[in-house]
Amino acid sequence: MKMISKIKSGFAATVLTAALGTTALVAMPGVAHAQSAKDAKLVTLAIGRGQQINLPSTITDVVVANPSVADVEVKSGRQIYILAKGPGETSIVATDAAGRTVYSATVRVGANLDSIDQMLAVAMPDADIKVTTMNGVIILTGTVKQPEEASDAADLVSTFSSGQAKIVNRIKTATPLQINLQVRVAEVSRSLSKEISGNLQSGKSGTNGSGDPYFFGLGRGRDFTTGSTVTFPESTTTIAGIGKLFGIDVEAAFDLSERAGLISTLANPNLTTVSGETAEFLAGGTFPVVTSSDNGVSVQYQSYGVSLTYTPIVLADGRISLRVRSEVSDISSQGAVRVGGLEVPATTTRMAETTVELGSGQSMMIAGLLSNQLNSSVDKTPGVGDIPVLGALFKSNGWRRNETELMIVITPYLVKPVSDSEIKLPTDGIHSTNDAERILLGKVLDKNGDKNRPMPTIAPAPAGGPEMGSVSDAAPALPQKNDKATAQAAVSGPGFSFDN
Template sequence: MKSFFQLTVQYGGRTAFAAAMAGVFSLMPAVAQAQIAAELPGPRDEQLIEKPNESVLMKESNLIQEVLEPELIFRVEPTRSKILKTKLPMTRVAITSPDIVEINEFSTTEVEVIGLKAGETTMTIWFAAPDGTSTVLRYLVKVAANTEEQRRAEIEYGKLEARLNELFPNSIVQLIPVADKLIVRGQARDAQEAAQIIAVLGGQSIDQAGNLTMGANLGSAAVLPGAEDLRTTSIIDLLQVPGEQQVMLKVRIAELQRTAARNLGFDFSVSGDNYDVAHIIGAGAGNLTAILDGGDVELFLQATSSNGMAKILAEPTLVTISGKSANFIAGGEFAVPTAVGVGGIGAVSTTFRGFGTQLAFTPTVLDKDKIRLQVAPSFSSINSSNTVDGIPGLDIRGVTTTVDLREGQWLAVAGLIQDEQAGSRVRLPGIGDIPLIGAAFGRQTTTREETELVVLVSPELVHPMEVEQLPLFLPGTDVTDPTNKEFFWHQQIEGRPGYDYRSTVWPAMRHQIHHENHEILKAQRHARKASRHYHECEDYYISGPQGFSH
């Protein structure tokens, strides 16, 4: 690579450029260096290029007439164009980098040069002379923004920045134009004010309540006269909102159901040798028809009273970042077959329907402790009484709403008090209407169902816990397997907390523990025996006090 930079210096005479390129090359990865080194001429090839032999020079003189370099500089601004009119007709126009400059030929003497983006390229034009010869003119095209326009844009953006800081005194806004983009930096008071700042720059309007509406009533042009001339096509939002931006939502769904049912009635059971007629009363038919021939007639009295109670309490908790949606579901799914037909042929597809506790919400931090919640909690359970073709129904309790709350506040977003009563009576006409006696010829039923439901929500700003804040006990960590004595003798299904009994490996573990305990006891007996012999030896051979010094 050293020879390559020497070659650059000899041909170009730019030692500073060579040194800079050497520094850049040294920072490249090894794979890139190897690839460049393979493509560049080595020391031997460089000597051949610098000192070509006579045959090479003769070949060049026979084949190459002239090497044309750019002769003039042509300047154009990005997204602007210039019309080039020639005195002689043009036969051909070529551009080295079409992504920098675009050429539109209107005629043989008129061409438009359009600047696409900042950069440099070459433009070559061939002219046809009257004598039939061809003339070539080469330009070095430089596409760069006008310094005057850049200076004016900076002034306009500076004024717009000052006006924004006046309109939003609780925020700090900094505008940085880069090419056709506008970078918005700083710190907004809250998320709502940050959205308003971006809306003003984007040309949206804001009503008195602070809500955003589409339109050009209050945009950058309205904030500052002349700002509509600023060439900004996209806005990059880098505004920051101080404070915690993680929101934890607590939801409580509490439901209590009470039911009561009472039945009173008589049933007949009539049976013969070859027939059986049962439950005549209550069959819905107004007539009684029976042939009693050598059969039995039985009378049943039915008088029942039943009460029921059901309690549902669900408390899902979910955490997400301000402005982002989060979903939580705890439950299950059951299959629902669906009949479909393709080409006149019937088929059955299966879809799954979920049930359980579901929670979906989107929080937006409006102030330091004010949070806007779009929340949709729901709770569903299987109702076997609504089964159709083997597919059970669902009892669903849910709500979808948007509320504003302070951190830690609770709000009942939904509530329900429902009281249902129903009654029915079936009897034989005439005799069934006689007091007291009519009860033996009919059946009557009454039911009542009471339901109370409330849905509470509470937001809280949270941050991740440190290691020392992690709770030591999690749900289920203190639940252990009962020992054989606890299970068979005491009839317990949970063991003592803190005593890890494993019924899967206990037979092998018991043998191992017994063996280890036996070895420990054996070692302890050996140690006591050795210690006793040691003290006996001391007492026999040493006169006076003996032992370790203190």
């Protein structure tokens, strides 16, 4: 029986060339030519499969470039078997005794495509998914109805390949799902401050060394100006008096002040994007921040306003996973600093960043704050300020209370486009008034008709799945009795009141 040598690697080919001498040197160029020949065949096999090749003439040598990908079993001089061993690509060349190329092929080994296609057809009969393998990489293409079907297909293929193959998922959704996110940032801040202070200032006729009159004072509270005209700070009630006590001129003032403030903030940004994409929104501006250094003065700009950034992913049964960041910031004089004679303002910020999952049209409070601050201070003259009743003239009392309640609520919607005629803008129906309307009626702008803008349109739930929003919404308990105690208990909730 004629022996056929099989070369499995480049190193073995070098050793064989040195052993065969001149004959091998003539044969090897033929092998190199076969590897680059245009008529080289492409053999695609699944791991663990094989293919029989019938040759047109008798061969004497077989070269396998990468034996870890595929191997060759020689049955006879005119018949070989190609066996797939591992993922990848290799070349096989078979030559005769004269060094002529009898057979040349590129062998591509990957996962069992037939089994993968059958598995996907059973698991997802309505999906149109194509599978391609190359060099240990499985590429999934096609279209599905729901985004979760694409991830399910990738998981099935990864499990089938035992996690050894790299999965490239290029499956697209037939109809891209769009999500509109509405954010409500509601804040109420209340403040109440009270101050009670007494001033007592006395003097005696006479001058000091400089010729100026001299006075002595006890227990200063709020400063005031003496003379023919007396001025007091705003928002105060001052009781003043001037007289003599033991031959000494005495000027006294008793100040009362109370100030209440209320700040309400409501921001309602909303933004629409496609599932899996990130969207950003900013309504505000920038203010300059001046910084000084050895090289001079530089100006940087700080953003403020209402911003919204979120990334939605539509999950099974229409539920939505949201990575959301919402921020509301304002310029504030509190905390401002002075740099080089210029005042650099500060900003007050309300921000929340989190990841939640909820259904279309469902709302969730992602952040909240309930703050109650109380400050009280007493300034007095030691000893004299502790005297009952009379000591009130020698001390100052300050009391301040700040209360803040903040809530951030988000509501996502699966939405679909509408016709242009169904969209109403804030400027619809607004026109400038004429001179007669401005002068006689006091109108600056006139708006005709009811231009209520529609809410987002909720897309229908996926067919065949459970009803969207299967999570039951908690309904608020209503008062059962029409009495004052029950009604007061029913409306009680987070917050503060100055009535207590």
